[in-house]
Amino acid sequence: MLNRFIDRYVQFINALIAFALAVMVVLVFGNVVMRYGFNSGIAVSEELSRWLFVWITFLGAVAAIKENAHLGSDMLVSRLPVLGKKICLVLGQLLMLYITWLFFDGSLQQAKINWDVEAPVSGLSVAIFYASGVVFSVCAGVLLLLQMLRALTGQLSDADLVMVKESEEQAELEALQAELARENAHSHSPLGDKPLPHAGK
Template sequence: MLDRFIDRYVRAINLLIALALAVMVVLVFGNVVLRYVFNSGITVSEELSRWLFIWITFLGAVAALRENAHLGTDMLVSRLPVKGKKVCMVLGQVLMLYLTWLFLAGSYKQMLINWDVEAPVTGASMAFFYASGVVFSVCAGFLLVLQLLRVLSGQVRESDLVMVKESEEQAELEALQAELARENAATQQPGART
């Protein structure tokens, strides 16, 4: 039930990201055309595009956190026994929660400081700019706590204890390397044709 809600929430975030990206493209492209063809432009285009880019980045980070699509390496963790993987995952989740808390505190303070500061072009409150960090921190914190509780309650499979997944290119490279190693082993065996 909760997983379905989170999946729908992340799907809504992805739709918001797509919408914001479409608005950005229209604003920037439209501004370029207006400047070169009609010698005019959309005054708020640059500022709105910058704000949308910031929001896209932070909302995308929430979606990536849900899908475990962040960067990392599994060189050590994948070789550990199950207990070691669990300890590493709990430590990682606790560290990420702490960093998310720091980010939330800083973003919230900046939002309050800039509440009455107006943006140069639109005149909108600059608090909206820093609110992206608050929204990210709250959403990410919720997902991290949920993942931590699942690990501590034993609801995570062993295959999910290594959160970093190989990219398709890495998997293809390893398959190619394994094939080359088999071919080299076959050619170096006694009686093999050369």
């Protein structure tokens, strides 16, 4: 039940990202066509595109939390027993919740300060720009709390206890290194691929 809710939660965020990206593409591409084809343009295209890019970045960071796609190192945690992994997972999520709170507080203060400040082109409140940090903090905080609840209730597999997910490039590099190590060990064996010497005459 909890896993299904988290999946739908992230699917909704991904839908928002897709919508914002589609609007940004229409604004940028439409502006290029109008400039070169009709010697005109969309006045708010550049400003809104920059704002949408920031919103996409922050919403994408929320989705990356669920996929464990953020940068990290599992050199220590991956070698711990299950209990040690759970402890590190909960501690890591508590630290991320604290940092998320700091980010939320700072973004909220900036949104309040710029509430009456108008953007130079669109005339919209600049608080919308800083609200991306507020939305990110709330969404990420909810997701972190749900993931911590899954860890405390034993709903995570052993593989999910490590919050770092290897990239495809890293996995391919490790596989290549392992293959080279096997070939190197084979070439340094006493017999190797050399034929046995014949008895002398």
